[in-house]
Amino acid sequence: MAAGRSMEWVKGVKGVILDMCGVLYDSGEGGGQPIPGSVEAIERLMGSGLIVRFCTNETQNTREKFVQKLQRMGFNISVSHVFSPAPALLRILRERGLQPHLLVHDDLMAEFDGVEMTSPNCVVIGDAADRFSYQNLNEAFGVLIGLEKPILFSLGQGRYYKETDGLKLDVGGFMKALEYACDVQAEVVGKPSAEFFQSVLRDMDLQPHEVVMVGDDLVNDVGGAQRCGMRGVQVRTGKYRPSDEQHPSVKADAHMDDLAAAVDAILISDL
Template identity: 40%
Template structure:
């Protein structure tokens, strides 16, 4: 899917594209300033579910990025919104950092909502979720990413735990964050831009690039973060463009 000739909006992944851990990637702060100066509408899309949105916003500001809290769209917030819209009674499986943001689990849940619990995943917790699923309670996953980039290297993401529960309980999770089409559609709806006039910049071939393309959005893959050798020759997912980093992607869009 080629890049639009005159894009109106840019959807930007965060971790691996603009920063790793608590450090901005080289050239990313200046590149965002250039992109913002172009007048293009911006949204930052993240499947990170260990950090509250307010804390993530503060962290990005401390790195030097200029953005508004309302420009950040998280998978955790999307899950909470969906639970409320459907009137569900959730059993939250989330990292302690976002437990307050999500709210308390219901004593009689009718949905299991899974986030990235990191080191707080336990057999007892997973087994409790498994038993709820075996009773017919559906599984809602904030994401199903395979891995992400930490300052010291790649780290296992929550996709392994989603797949484990799916396999054991014989169910299929509904994914709320990327690559779910509704996640991209929500961002575009807020911006008032159609998919054909939007571009996504991401480092995850499947969830960023593949998800955007399935939603009719052209995508640029950066060779940073979780990018792996071989992504460039994937037989099914073909980015509109592959560049070294976020700064190079911005140069293509407005240079």
Template identity: 55%
Template sequence: MTSTGKWTDGVEGVLLDITGVLYESGPSEAIQGSLEAVKRLKEAGLPVRFCTNETTCTRQVLVDRLKGFGFDIKPEEVFPPIPAMCQVLKERNLRPHLLIHPNASADFSDVTTENPNCVVLGDAIHEFSYANLNKAFQILVSLNNPILFSLGKGRYYKDEGNLVLDVGSFCRALEYACDIEAEVVGKPSATFFNTAVKNMGLNAEKVVMVGDDIVSDVGGALASGMRGVLVRTGKYRSTDEDHPTVKPSAIVNNLSEAVDILIKSRKPNWDGLAELA
């Protein structure tokens, strides 16, 4: 699909992925045009929420990083998986064994982890050792009702110019070993997407998601009743455009181009009005 079309019709809110859409992972700077794009969306009166599977740091660290790039962003506009995960754990009286990145542990400070009765898997990066994965496996198989949570289920992402394994790859290993299916808290879960949509006071059909992940971002958004726009930045690969099951509402070069199309679609057709006068 080209970057023009009807995906803009009736859009009243925008969800944005962060890494690969606003900035590239690793030591970097904002992707060209993304700062101005976010600013233009807000100036146009469109509510914007940032829906991310980032679990290698706390939400506050992520917000501070984005502010360091120059983005005007508030913590309450950012929807990462960990706060939602903590809420689920409390509601269900669960005590997790955490296999997460050490930098993200502060966001679990209020969660009881003694005598675990479930496992929570995040993007642990170097913590994904055999010993740590085996420990998670042993806890799961020791439970009468093993519960595995995965903070997202991406297969890979881009870090410092290279594609690297994401949490979904390790989640699949535990699912196979324990013969269970993980509960996903994060993209592409419809529940996770809809939390951000409801926060804007909108219905899913009025919202567009812009992301660089054809499955988690675009596919998840489409399955949730939203439009899904794929950008050719971040982890994007040319083969994404011919995905066998996920067909984006549009494919654009970057966030700036998506916003240009969206903003222009909202302007009155002054030429047509002049002809009618």
């Protein structure tokens, strides 16, 4: 069921951008599991004629391995339709001639094959999970504090995410620690960066007002999309918490029980 401003959010929709973890599936042991009804919802949405893209801050896997995991869950998703922070960051590093010091998950390292890192002039952090030790954070701090003009990239800025056994600390807290220690502001690559959302819109060849973003993160998914001129819908799955519906500054265009309910509303409006 929807709660929010009205059903105006479904009018004139030509494209849909979907968050993944917490919307399509919950991560966890064995790769995670689909949220009930989400596989079928994606099938219906992909067959509707609407333009569909997937936008994730996943940084514990390469995009290819991440998509393979979802395909094993039953999702019919292609790599070219998935936008994630690491490929976007690689473009930035090339354009600016930067050599990174990496504090990322071991399974993401393959994304950086061939990237020069011998004399790092920036630091990149992602959801490094167990690699967020004091030693590794202090090493990243040492690189930043030694630079005349420190540059810190963060692959997303989420506070937490949901796995099957509960909420887990995300990269945002570690990003804030380095920002504070080094008196630097991180450049966020991924949601809620306007540049990241705009790259998805360009690929869709649609205007912001024609697109709905569906996510479980009120601030980064919904708020980020709304600041770009899109409509933002929050599902009550994943990291959703009831207090989100009384957030002081971010108001979703609608709240839906899950992805299946959101897709129902979108497709009914498209008839």
